[in-house]
Amino acid sequence: xxxxxxxxxxxxxxxxSQLFLTCADSRLVTSMITSSGPGDLFVVRNVGNLVPLPxxxxxxxxxxxxxxxxVDVLKVRSITVCGHSGCGAMQALLNSAPQEGRTPxxxxxxxxxxxxxxxxxxxxxxxxxxGRAAADTVEQLCLTNVVQQxxxxxxxxxxxxxxxxGALELHGMYFHVGEAQAYLLAGADEDxxxxxxxxxxxxxSPA
Ligand SMILES: [Zn+2]
Numbered sequence: 187x188x189x190x191x192x193x194x195x196x197x198x199x200x201x202x203s204q205l206f207l208t209c210a211d212s213r214l215v216t217s218m219i220t221s222s223g224p225g226d227l228f229v230v231r232n233v234g235n236l237v238p239l240p241x242x243x244x245x246x247x248x249x250x251x252x253x254x255x256x257v258d259v260l261k262v263r264s265i266t267v268c269g270h271s272g273c274g275a276m277q278a279l280l281n282s283a284p285q286e287g288r289t290p291x292x293x294x295x296x297x298x299x300x301x302x303x304x305x306x307x308x309x310x311x312x313x314x315x316x317g318r319a320a321a322d323t324v325e326q327l328c329l330t331n332v333v334q335q336x337x338x339x340x341x342x343x344x345x346x347x348x349x350x351x352g353a354l355e356l357h358g359m360y361f362h363v364g365e366a367q368a369y370l371l372a373g374a375d376e377d378x379x380x381x382x383x384x385x386x387x388x389x390x391s392p393a
Contacts, residue, residue: 206228206266253344265355276327311330367382367383
Protein backbone atom coordinates (compact mmCIF):
# COMPACT_ATOMS: atom_id res chain seq x y z
CA UNK A 187 0.00 0.00 0.00
CA UNK A 188 2.83 2.43 0.77
CA UNK A 189 5.34 1.11 -1.77
CA UNK A 190 4.99 4.11 -4.07
CA UNK A 191 5.44 6.55 -1.23
CA UNK A 192 8.46 4.64 0.12
CA UNK A 193 10.02 4.61 -3.38
CA UNK A 194 9.64 8.38 -3.55
CA UNK A 195 11.16 8.78 -0.06
CA UNK A 196 14.05 6.49 -1.01
CA UNK A 197 14.74 8.63 -4.10
CA UNK A 198 14.36 12.01 -2.43
CA UNK A 199 15.57 11.18 1.09
CA UNK A 200 13.76 11.85 4.33
CA UNK A 201 12.57 15.33 5.17
CA UNK A 202 10.54 14.91 8.36
CA SER A 203 9.22 18.12 9.90
CA GLN A 204 9.07 16.76 13.39
CA LEU A 205 11.08 14.95 16.03
CA PHE A 206 8.72 12.86 18.16
CA LEU A 207 10.07 11.56 21.45
CA THR A 208 7.93 9.09 23.34
CA CYS A 209 7.99 6.08 25.64
CA ALA A 210 8.86 2.57 24.48
CA ASP A 211 5.47 1.34 25.81
CA SER A 212 3.93 -1.13 23.34
CA ARG A 213 0.50 0.50 23.54
CA LEU A 214 1.72 3.72 21.93
CA VAL A 215 1.49 3.56 18.15
CA THR A 216 3.05 6.80 17.00
CA SER A 217 1.53 6.78 13.51
CA MET A 218 -1.93 6.32 15.03
CA ILE A 219 -1.53 9.00 17.70
CA THR A 220 -0.27 11.59 15.23
CA SER A 221 -2.03 10.48 12.00
CA SER A 222 1.35 10.25 10.32
CA GLY A 223 2.93 7.97 7.75
CA PRO A 224 6.36 7.14 6.32
CA GLY A 225 8.67 10.16 6.18
CA ASP A 226 6.66 12.30 8.61
CA LEU A 227 8.28 11.75 12.00
CA PHE A 228 11.84 11.29 13.17
CA VAL A 229 11.22 9.16 16.26
CA VAL A 230 13.12 8.56 19.49
CA ARG A 231 11.64 6.08 21.93
CA ASN A 232 12.96 5.10 25.32
CA VAL A 233 11.75 4.00 28.73
CA GLY A 234 9.78 6.91 30.20
CA ASN A 235 10.27 9.38 27.30
CA LEU A 236 13.27 10.90 29.07
CA VAL A 237 15.75 13.49 27.77
CA PRO A 238 19.04 13.31 29.70
CA LEU A 239 20.37 16.74 30.60
CA PRO A 240 23.61 17.63 28.78
CA UNK A 241 26.50 16.31 30.88
CA UNK A 242 24.27 13.82 32.71
CA UNK A 243 24.12 11.18 29.98
CA UNK A 244 26.45 8.75 31.83
CA UNK A 245 27.90 7.38 28.61
CA UNK A 246 24.65 7.16 26.64
CA UNK A 247 24.65 9.79 23.91
CA UNK A 248 21.84 8.28 21.85
CA UNK A 249 19.12 10.76 22.76
CA UNK A 250 21.44 13.77 22.45
CA UNK A 251 22.70 12.45 19.09
CA UNK A 252 19.15 12.07 17.76
CA UNK A 253 18.29 15.61 18.89
CA UNK A 254 21.42 17.03 17.24
CA UNK A 255 20.78 15.13 14.00
CA UNK A 256 17.09 16.06 13.85
CA VAL A 257 17.68 19.75 14.57
CA ASP A 258 21.00 20.47 12.84
CA VAL A 259 20.87 18.09 9.86
CA LEU A 260 17.19 17.34 9.19
CA LYS A 261 16.15 20.82 10.35
CA VAL A 262 12.90 19.64 11.93
CA ARG A 263 10.55 22.50 12.80
CA SER A 264 9.15 20.98 15.95
CA ILE A 265 9.98 18.54 18.72
CA THR A 266 7.21 16.80 20.65
CA VAL A 267 7.72 15.00 23.95
CA CYS A 268 4.82 12.59 24.45
CA GLY A 269 4.07 10.94 27.78
CA HIS A 270 1.23 8.55 28.44
CA SER A 271 -1.11 7.15 31.05
CA GLY A 272 -0.10 4.12 33.09
CA CYS A 273 3.61 4.62 32.34
CA GLY A 274 5.60 1.86 34.04
CA ALA A 275 8.69 4.06 34.18
CA MET A 276 6.83 6.76 36.11
CA GLN A 277 5.32 4.10 38.39
CA ALA A 278 8.81 2.71 39.06
CA LEU A 279 10.12 6.21 39.82
CA LEU A 280 7.34 6.72 42.35
CA ASN A 281 7.80 3.29 43.93
CA SER A 282 11.50 3.69 44.60
CA ALA A 283 13.56 6.64 43.47
CA PRO A 284 16.61 5.02 41.79
CA GLN A 285 19.37 6.29 44.06
CA GLU A 286 21.61 3.26 43.83
CA GLY A 287 21.91 2.85 40.07
CA ARG A 288 22.76 -0.84 40.36
CA THR A 289 21.12 -1.86 37.08
CA PRO A 290 20.88 -0.20 33.65
CA UNK A 291 17.17 0.45 34.27
CA UNK A 292 17.83 2.15 37.60
CA UNK A 293 20.60 4.25 36.06
CA UNK A 294 18.37 5.28 33.16
CA UNK A 295 15.45 6.22 35.40
CA UNK A 296 17.65 8.72 37.22
CA UNK A 297 16.92 11.08 34.30
CA UNK A 298 13.39 11.17 35.67
CA UNK A 299 14.44 12.29 39.15
CA UNK A 300 14.08 16.00 38.31
CA UNK A 301 10.44 15.23 37.43
CA UNK A 302 9.96 13.61 40.85
CA UNK A 303 11.56 16.65 42.48
CA UNK A 304 9.23 18.95 40.57
CA UNK A 305 6.30 16.87 41.79
CA UNK A 306 7.55 17.00 45.39
CA UNK A 307 7.88 20.79 45.20
CA UNK A 308 5.36 23.59 44.88
CA UNK A 309 2.14 22.40 43.21
CA UNK A 310 2.31 25.55 41.05
CA UNK A 311 5.07 23.88 39.03
CA UNK A 312 3.02 20.74 38.31
CA UNK A 313 1.37 20.11 34.99
CA UNK A 314 -2.38 19.44 34.85
CA UNK A 315 -5.17 18.42 32.50
CA UNK A 316 -7.83 20.91 31.45
CA GLY A 317 -11.27 19.80 32.59
CA ARG A 318 -10.41 17.17 35.16
CA ALA A 319 -8.00 16.48 37.98
CA ALA A 320 -5.23 13.93 37.46
CA ALA A 321 -6.54 10.45 38.29
CA ASP A 322 -3.72 9.67 40.71
CA THR A 323 -0.11 10.48 41.57
CA VAL A 324 1.21 8.41 38.66
CA GLU A 325 -0.81 10.45 36.16
CA GLN A 326 0.33 13.62 37.89
CA LEU A 327 3.94 12.49 37.45
CA CYS A 328 3.39 11.44 33.80
CA LEU A 329 2.13 14.97 33.02
CA THR A 330 4.79 16.75 35.06
CA ASN A 331 7.51 14.60 33.49
CA VAL A 332 6.61 15.91 30.01
CA VAL A 333 7.05 19.50 31.21
CA GLN A 334 10.35 18.60 32.90
CA GLN A 335 11.74 16.78 29.85
CA UNK A 336 10.88 19.79 27.66
CA UNK A 337 13.04 21.85 30.01
CA UNK A 338 15.86 19.31 29.53
CA UNK A 339 15.45 19.63 25.75
CA UNK A 340 15.93 23.39 25.94
CA UNK A 341 19.27 22.81 27.66
CA UNK A 342 20.64 21.12 24.52
CA UNK A 343 22.75 23.50 22.43
CA UNK A 344 21.21 22.69 19.06
CA UNK A 345 17.69 23.16 20.47
CA UNK A 346 18.54 26.46 22.17
CA UNK A 347 20.15 27.79 18.97
CA UNK A 348 17.25 26.78 16.70
CA UNK A 349 14.72 28.21 19.17
CA UNK A 350 16.62 31.52 19.35
CA UNK A 351 16.45 31.69 15.53
CA GLY A 352 12.69 31.08 15.65
CA ALA A 353 13.18 27.88 13.62
CA LEU A 354 11.99 25.36 16.20
CA GLU A 355 8.92 24.86 18.37
CA LEU A 356 8.63 22.51 21.32
CA HIS A 357 5.38 20.70 22.13
CA GLY A 358 4.26 18.61 25.07
CA MET A 359 1.74 15.80 24.59
CA TYR A 360 0.01 13.30 26.83
CA PHE A 361 -1.70 10.23 25.43
CA HIS A 362 -4.33 8.58 27.60
CA VAL A 363 -4.33 4.94 26.52
CA GLY A 364 -7.71 3.95 27.99
CA GLU A 365 -9.47 6.98 26.50
CA ALA A 366 -7.52 6.75 23.20
CA GLN A 367 -7.20 10.49 23.68
CA ALA A 368 -4.34 12.90 23.06
CA TYR A 369 -3.84 16.06 25.11
CA LEU A 370 -1.58 18.91 23.99
CA LEU A 371 0.29 21.24 26.28
CA ALA A 372 -1.29 24.61 25.62
CA GLY A 373 0.65 27.77 24.90
CA ALA A 374 4.02 28.43 26.41
CA ASP A 375 5.56 26.35 29.16
CA GLU A 376 4.44 28.61 31.99
CA ASP A 377 0.77 27.55 32.20
CA UNK A 378 1.44 23.76 32.04
CA UNK A 379 -2.12 22.80 31.09
CA UNK A 380 -2.76 19.88 28.74
CA UNK A 381 -5.84 20.39 26.60
CA UNK A 382 -8.03 17.75 25.04
CA UNK A 383 -7.36 17.41 21.29
CA UNK A 384 -10.52 17.08 19.21
CA UNK A 385 -10.73 14.78 16.21
CA UNK A 386 -10.60 17.56 13.62
CA UNK A 387 -7.26 18.98 14.74
CA UNK A 388 -3.92 17.95 13.39
CA UNK A 389 -1.80 16.45 16.19
CA UNK A 390 0.29 18.51 16.57
CA SER A 391 0.41 21.11 13.83
CA PRO A 392 3.81 21.09 12.12
CA ALA A 393 3.22 24.68 10.90
ZN1 LIG B 1 5.86 4.65 29.50
